[in-house]
Amino acid sequence: MEINSKRLHQRFYQMAEIGKTEKKGVSRLALTKEDRVGRELFIKWLKKLKLNIRVDDFGNIFARKEGSNPSLPPVVFGSHLDSVPNGGKFDGTLGVLAAVEVVETICENNIQHDFPLEIVMFTNEEGARYTQPMLGSGAITGVLQKEYVYQLKDDNGIAFIDALKEIGYLGNQENRVSKVKAFIELHIEQGPVLFDKGATIGIVKGIQGISWQKVTFAGQADHAGPTPMAQRKDAFVSAIKAMDKIHRWVSKLKDETSVTFGKCSVSPNVVNVVPGQVTFTVDLRHPNKKILNQRVDKVKEIILTIASHTETEEQIEEISFMEPVLFSERLVKEIENICDENGYSYHAMFSGAGHDAMYMNRLGETVMIFVPSVDGKSHCEEEESLWKDIYQGTDLLFQLVCKEIGAYSYDFK
Amino acid sequence: MEINSKRLHQRFYQMAEIGKTEKKGVSRLALTKEDRVGRELFIKWLKKLKLNIRVDDFGNIFARKEGSNPSLPPVVFGSHLDSVPNGGKFDGTLGVLAAVEVVETICENNIQHDFPLEIVMFTNEEGARYTQPMLGSGAITGVLQKEYVYQLKDDNGIAFIDALKEIGYLGNQENRVSKVKAFIELHIEQGPVLFDKGATIGIVKGIQGISWQKVTFAGQADHAGPTPMAQRKDAFVSAIKAMDKIHRWVSKLKDETSVTFGKCSVSPNVVNVVPGQVTFTVDLRHPNKKILNQRVDKVKEIILTIASHTETEEQIEEISFMEPVLFSERLVKEIENICDENGYSYHAMFSGAGHDAMYMNRLGETVMIFVPSVDGKSHCEEEESLWKDIYQGTDLLFQLVCKEIGAYSYDFK
Numbered sequence: 108m109e110i111n112s113k114r115l116h117q118r119f120y121q122m123a124e125i126g127k128t129e130k131k132g133v134s135r136l137a138l139t140k141e142d143r144v145g146r147e148l149f150i151k152w153l154k155k156l157k158l159n160i161r162v163d164d165f166g167n168i169f170a171r172k173e174g175s176n177p178s179l180p181p182v183v184f185g186s187h188l189d190s191v192p193n194g195g196k197f198d199g200t201l202g203v204l205a206a207v208e209v210v211e212t213i214c215e216n217n218i219q220h221d222f223p224l225e226i227v228m229f230t231n232e233e234g235a236r237y238t239q240p241m242l243g244s245g246a247i248t249g250v251l252q253k254e255y256v257y258q259l260k261d262d263n264g265i266a267f268i269d270a271l272k273e274i275g276y277l278g279n280q281e282n283r284v285s286k287v288k289a290f291i292e293l294h295i296e297q298g299p300v301l302f303d304k305g306a307t308i309g310i311v312k313g314i315q316g317i318s319w320q321k322v323t324f325a326g327q328a329d330h331a332g333p334t335p336m337a338q339r340k341d342a343f344v345s346a347i348k349a350m351d352k353i354h355r356w357v358s359k360l361k362d363e364t365s366v367t368f369g370k371c372s373v374s375p376n377v378v379n380v381v382p383g384q385v386t387f388t389v390d391l392r393h394p395n396k397k398i399l400n401q402r403v404d405k406v407k408e409i410i411l412t413i414a415s416h417t418e419t420e421e422q423i424e425e426i427s428f429m430e431p432v433l434f435s436e437r438l439v440k441e442i443e444n445i446c447d448e449n450g451y452s453y454h455a456m457f458s459g460a461g462h463d464a465m466y467m468n469r470l471g472e473t474v475m476i477f478v479p480s481v482d483g484k485s486h487c488e489e490e491e492s493l494w495k496d497i498y499q500g501t502d503l504l505f506q507l508v509c510k511e512i513g514a515y516s517y518d519f520k
Numbered sequence: 521m522e523i524n525s526k527r528l529h530q531r532f533y534q535m536a537e538i539g540k541t542e543k544k545g546v547s548r549l550a551l552t553k554e555d556r557v558g559r560e561l562f563i564k565w566l567k568k569l570k571l572n573i574r575v576d577d578f579g580n581i582f583a584r585k586e587g588s589n590p591s592l593p594p595v596v597f598g599s600h601l602d603s604v605p606n607g608g609k610f611d612g613t614l615g616v617l618a619a620v621e622v623v624e625t626i627c628e629n630n631i632q633h634d635f636p637l638e639i640v641m642f643t644n645e646e647g648a649r650y651t652q653p654m655l656g657s658g659a660i661t662g663v664l665q666k667e668y669v670y671q672l673k674d675d676n677g678i679a680f681i682d683a684l685k686e687i688g689y690l691g692n693q694e695n696r697v698s699k700v701k702a703f704i705e706l707h708i709e710q711g712p713v714l715f716d717k718g719a720t721i722g723i724v725k726g727i728q729g730i731s732w733q734k735v736t737f738a739g740q741a742d743h744a745g746p747t748p749m750a751q752r753k754d755a756f757v758s759a760i761k762a763m764d765k766i767h768r769w770v771s772k773l774k775d776e777t778s779v780t781f782g783k784c785s786v787s788p789n790v791v792n793v794v795p796g797q798v799t800f801t802v803d804l805r806h807p808n809k810k811i812l813n814q815r816v817d818k819v820k821e822i823i824l825t826i827a828s829h830t831e832t833e834e835q836i837e838e839i840s841f842m843e844p845v846l847f848s849e850r851l852v853k854e855i856e857n858i859c860d861e862n863g864y865s866y867h868a869m870f871s872g873a874g875h876d877a878m879y880m881n882r883l884g885e886t887v888m889i890f891v892p893s894v895d896g897k898s899h900c901e902e903e904e905s906l907w908k909d910i911y912q913g914t915d916l917l918f919q920l921v922c923k924e925i926g927a928y929s930y931d932f933k
Binding site (some may be wrong): 332338368392 | 743751782824
């Protein structure tokens with residue numbers, strides 16, 4: 108018994124038509140007409156399977172199939188259908204369509220099970236139109252307040268609640284999911300690790316913690332001509348020295364720590380003026396909260412040392428701190444077993460990016476499955492995954508879901 | 521016999537009223553109403569001294585006093601009256617007013633001399649309103665073309681030639697100076713060297729050469745989360761490493777080389793995106809052309825090495841190259857002698873910034889005299905020089921001018 112790879116492939120390219128861009132990516136931003144059309148196609152498939160479809164007060168769509176015991180918590184799996192502008196057709200969509208395929212396989216094989224199963228499609232995961240990412244999952248798990256979400260505005264000043272009504276997907280609060288036996292999300296990796304390793308499956312043990320700091324060095328703007336270098340208080344030189352030292356230190360650690368200096372502004376930003384003020388950001392990541400905090404402390408220490416050596420003044424401001432999320436060790440082990448049984452090559456890893464699973468982890472045992480992204484490209488029209496990997500990923504999802512729902516009449520051999 | 525310090529002081533504060541700002545600086549931009557009023561005051565003083573006043577085709581003002589032999593080339597001295605917006609009252613003005621004081625002292629003491637003398641006031645030295653600096657001196661020394669200068673526009677689209685006509689200072693080409701026995705410019709240092717050394721006089725041996733390079737590193741923009749550091753092509757890290765290496769190298773040289781990274785732009789400039797492209801400028805200075813070129817070559821070599829190590833692509837573009845100017849060794853020696861005779865503390869140095877003297881050097885032997893700037897501040901309302909230093913600087917100018925014009929009836933003792 109196995110999933111129908113041809114059917115999955117066909118549905119995938121049917122969905123990829125909706126919001127299709129010139130270079131065969133997709134622009135299907137949350138709560139736009141394209142999103143509505145995508146949701147309608149998705150619901151058409153769900154209806155054929157005779158699933159019980161619910162829409163909650165944030166437009167998240169759930170499709171439920173009862174097991175032998177409706178009082179048990181459901182096994183939930185899925186992802187999102189929205190994209191970034193000129194994004195790829197795999198991101199999010201793959202997880203939703205693989206979930207539909209898994210349930211169709213269960214239905215057509217008449218697989219009996221105890222636990223209810225639910226497919227889910229979350230609203231505005233990308234944070235592209237409404238700038239808060241994982242909005243649908245964040246709202247139902249209590250991370251984001253309803254009033255806050257409803258009043259969020261897009262670039263044209265359209266509130267979330269109005270856009271949600273406009274596409275006809277404002278449902279009821281009682282349709283949310285509140286407790287899950289397991290939440291499972293299949294997603295593309297969005298990075299190069301699996302592709303470079305030649306592994307088919309990424310078993311995601313958790314999501315890295317992220318610390319964002321904004322660092323400012325204030326010195327003194329001076330004429331680049333008459334001011335000797337030894338007498339300057341050059342804010343940019345302080346910033347360069349600090350960033351270089353931090354980067355060298357993290358590179359030597361050779362562990363999961365990563366650091367990125369993504370933004371920088373130099374003032375007054377004139378060729379022949381010694382910069383008087385420089386601001387840059389430090390994005391630090393590590394899967395372990397204690398270690399991440401140690402890393403943050405060390406970065407601060409380096410910045411303070413540089414500031415005292417260069418006679419410039421430093422200011423460090425925390426922009427954001429997202430705690431690491433650890434997924435279910437039991438589910439990670441289950442996936443390893445399935446991979447071993449089927450001969451699927453895998454690599455256990457942490458996700459560097461946020462996903463709906465990060466919040467769903469609050470409602471029950473959670474895990475994610477990654478499939479490789481070709482050359483690590485994502486959020487762009489060139490985004491691609493190989494179909495052999497997608498089939499194995501979907502098959503793995505199928506087997507894991509069957510185990511979790513307590514299916515008692517299937518045989519994969 | 522000595523200059524009248526009280527008269528110089530009074531005139532200085534009379535001129536400082538014209539374009540005076542709230543914090544007692546001046547805004548007297550070239551060819552504005554304030555510039556016209558300043559010129560009129562200047563000419564009033566010149567007329568009292570019965571000097572022969574000329575205005576050339578760029579609004580440069582010359583005031584001549586004949587010596588015993590009118591066929592000899594003149595000794596020319598002066599500076600400029602225009603300022604930057606919210607600039608200081610000393611920059612430029614000091615050199616013009618000191619020149620008036622020197623000639624008045626010569627007149628009232630009936631000092632006889634062989635060579636003609638000429639006070640000069642140049643148009644638009646600052647390049648603040650018309651963005652080309654040293655515009656008046658550049659035009660009459662053949663560096664800048666007349667058509668180019670006349671058509672230059674300010675931020676309001678007003679052409680130089682129209683602004684010049686508007687204030688009534690469009691003169692004739694034959695009024696330019698074309699050959700000088702000596703050109704001498706007294707100016708504030710605009711940097712901290714003399715003030716920090718406690719020296720009264722800066723003997724300027726020349727003006728440093730300046731190379732401006734624009735450096736671009738192109739790598740690949742990636743998500744800061746899923747992309748491991750070792751697999752990135754981080755353009756900002758390349759730029760940081762290059763700038764740090766260049767800065768360390770120049771700092772170790774401990775010679776007159778200076779380097780400044782004044783401008784930087786990071787793309788896409790988002791906290792959690794690995795920068796795909798970074799551009800920064802390198803301002804390199806040295807008084808010796810050959811050494812400056814060696815420094816430029818070394819900077820390029822460092823950038824190329826970093827690019828190959830970091831797998832990013834580099835591009836280096838020369839924005840500007842201003843050759844160093846060496847002033848007259850004879851005049852430098854004359855100043856040293858006068859300082860020694862009078863017990864004036866001095867420091868021989870190069871100017872890091874451009875001045876009209878840079879171009880006037882093409883017409884004959886040239887030298888500059890600096891007086892200290894308090895805390896090295898200039899081009900700001902806080903700009904200040906101590907009056908004891910100003911008097912000694914003006915006295916030095918007086919003595920040097922007397923020697924150069926072949927005065928034969930003065931005695932400084």
